[in-house]
Amino acid sequence: MVQRVAVIGAGAGGLASVKCCLDEGLEPTCFERSEDIGGVWRYTDSTDGTRVSVYRSVITNTSKEMSCFSDFPFPEDFPNYLPHSLLLEYFRMYARHFDLLRHIRFKTTALSVRKHPDFATSGQWEVVTETDGVRESHVFDAVMVCTGHYQEPYLPLDSFPGIGTRFKGQYLHSQEYKDVEAFRGKRVLVVGIGNTGGDVSVELSHVAAKVFLSARSNTWVISRVSNHGFPFDMVSTTRFNHFLDWLLPSALTRRIRFWKFNSWFNHANYGLASTKSPKFKAIINEELPFCLLSGTVVLKPSVKEFTESSVVFEDGTTEENIDVVLFATGYIFPFPFLEESVRSLFDDNRSLYKCVFPPQLEKPTLAIIGLVQLTGSIMVGSEMQARWVTGIFAGWNKLPSASRMTADVLKKKPPEKRNPSERENLKMSFIGYTDEIAARAGVKPSVLRLLLTDPRLALAIFFGPCTPYQYRLVGRGAWSGARDAILTQWQRTLKPLRTRVVDEDSNRSSGWCWMCLLALPVALTAGLLLSKHPQLGCRP
Numbered sequence: 028m029v030q031r032v033a034v035i036g037a038g039a040g041g042l043a044s045v046k047c048c049l050d051e052g053l054e055p056t057c058f059e060r061s062e063d064i065g066g067v068w069r070y071t072d073s074t075d076g077t078r079v080s081v082y083r084s085v086i087t088n089t090s091k092e093m094s095c096f097s098d099f100p101f102p103e104d105f106p107n108y109l110p111h112s113l114l115l116e117y118f119r120m121y122a123r124h125f126d127l128l129r130h131i132r133f134k135t136t137a138l139s140v141r142k143h144p145d146f147a148t149s150g151q152w153e154v155v156t157e158t159d160g161v162r163e164s165h166v167f168d169a170v171m172v173c174t175g176h177y178q179e180p181y182l183p184l185d186s187f188p189g190i191g192t193r194f195k196g197q198y199l200h201s202q203e204y205k206d207v208e209a210f211r212g213k214r215v216l217v218v219g220i221g222n223t224g225g226d227v228s229v230e231l232s233h234v235a236a237k238v239f240l241s242a243r244s245n246t247w248v249i250s251r252v253s254n255h256g257f258p259f260d261m262v263s264t265t266r267f268n269h270f271l272d273w274l275l276p277s278a279l280t281r282r283i284r285f286w287k288f289n290s291w292f293n294h295a296n297y298g299l300a301s302t303k304s305p306k307f308k309a310i311i312n313e314e315l316p317f318c319l320l321s322g323t324v325v326l327k328p329s330v331k332e333f334t335e336s337s338v339v340f341e342d343g344t345t346e347e348n349i350d351v352v353l354f355a356t357g358y359i360f361p362f363p364f365l366e367e368s369v370r371s372l373f374d375d376n377r378s379l380y381k382c383v384f385p386p387q388l389e390k391p392t393l394a395i396i397g398l399v400q401l402t403g404s405i406m407v408g409s410e411m412q413a414r415w416v417t418g419i420f421a422g423w424n425k426l427p428s429a430s431r432m433t434a435d436v437l438k439k440k441p442p443e444k445r446n447p448s449e450r451e452n453l454k455m456s457f458i459g460y461t462d463e464i465a466a467r468a469g470v471k472p473s474v475l476r477l478l479l480t481d482p483r484l485a486l487a488i489f490f491g492p493c494t495p496y497q498y499r500l501v502g503r504g505a506w507s508g509a510r511d512a513i514l515t516q517w518q519r520t521l522k523p524l525r526t527r528v529v530d531e532d533s534n535r536s537s538g539w540c541w542m543c544l545l546a547l548p549v550a551l552t553a554g555l556l557l558s559k560h561p562q563l564g565c566r567p
Contacts, residue, residue, distance in 0.1 A: 038068065147390070151166055197352070198353075216346070386432035403457025470505075
């Protein structure tokens with residue numbers, strides 16, 4: 028029986044894991060190598076490489092209502108998209124509210140996590156930590172690794188001939204980027220068009236002499252601001268849309284998706300993406316299209332090679348006098364503290380059962396939290412993983428046999444390995460994945476049952492945004508404030524915008540009521556299909 032749990036890392040996933048352990052009556056001890064909580068979201072000016080943090084100007088890509096812990100909404104006056112300082116303040120509020128800090132040992136590094144000699148029967152782990160130069164050995168019944176994606180920069184210099192030999196300019200990984208000052212007046216090449224590459228290119232365009240952005244893959248660009256000015260994820264991430272994705276042919280849903288993206292601007296005209304591309308990748312960035320339109324950022328294809336001061340691209344074009352090359356090529360997660368026999372069991376999250384458990388272990392007492400790529404908030408996915416895992420540790424939830432878990436992993440694992448800069452293509456459906464884990468944890472809401480008992484709430488859940496509060500309506504850890512949080516989520520969305528009030532059409536609310544009534548048959552049909560086809564909510 029698991030009792031003592033080691034939690035490694037005090038970022039968003041680590042805080043949620045500590046809280047979930049306490050909810051299940053377990054005894055967590057969290058080891059955090061820095062002096063504070065927040066993980067990658069705690070900004071630091073330091074570029075010494077000892078800790079990865081966000082850059083100074085970063086803003087969240089997911090909105091506050093879609094990113095919060097499921098039983099702890101953001102304050103209503105917080106903006107919908109948050110700078111790192113406000114997100115860190117929210118983490119502090121969460122830690123204080125649930126009294127988590129007393130379970131965290133700061134400035135303590137986990138040096139090694141190894142199987143106990145009797146692991147095959149006990150499932151225990153030997154954890155060696157270091158605090159102020161003093162090493163200490165512990166024995167834990169289970170370990171939750173919460174170090175996330177951003178552990179070690181991925182810098183594939185071998186893929187860029189000449190960068191380390193002929194090129195005389197400066198090159199660095201985006202991990203070292205903090206602000207624009209060091210790039211003022213320079214000609215900069217950014218390699219990689221993920222969210223970081225797009226953000227950094229836009230920011231540098233305000234001070235650099237010229238910015239070139241090298242893109243290897245087709246990329247669709249999405250604005251955080253969606254229909255009628257609402258947050259994009261609140262409008263798009265709904266159970267109704269998820270149901271349509273399942274119901275309609277995939278070719279049709281792709282056409283609809285591409286049409287929506289191109290309704291903002293034609294991506295082919297900008298050299299970003301084509302509707303003929305078999306792969307789908309998207310980034311969040313409102314400013315990049317204008318930077319391309321104004322010429323302050325110039326989009327280029329893949330890099331072929333570097334010379335002393337220039338870069339040659341795959342299409343044969345050359346850009347001269349490049350001062351700085353910034354690689355936004357992602358991160359790897361080596362988990363150096365795990366013993367080799369365990370670390371070798373998985374090379375990415377798709378080698379893990381449900382992206383959490385190494386299926387080959389004799390005892391399922393090691394869980395990897397937050398190593399998942401979703402189309403929505405990783406914070407929410409991490410918390411759901413932690414709830415499921417701690418329920419297993421406490422004996423409430425069960426795992427299949429090792430052979431069944433291995434078969435599941437092999438069935439869903441992509442056929443080819445991808446480098447970190449391509450992992451965006453491996454993103455899974457936020458609702459599909461979160462619903463699947465919630466179902467296994469016994470906390471997934473039933474739309475059909477709610478239609479019969481609470482139609483207003485059922486409609487809000489089905490047609491409205493799939494906010495985390497939905498997973499606190501039923502099962503272990505149910506929260507009495509979940510229903511109210513769902514029904515007032517749009518009020519919290521609008522609150523920070525109402526700094527200047529104007530007259531509004533009073534007929535809009537009645538129109539919404541009529542729309543809800545007309546939608547009842549659709550929701551009822553979907554609920555019946557969901558009850559007959561439970562796998563519907565699990566499709567990535």
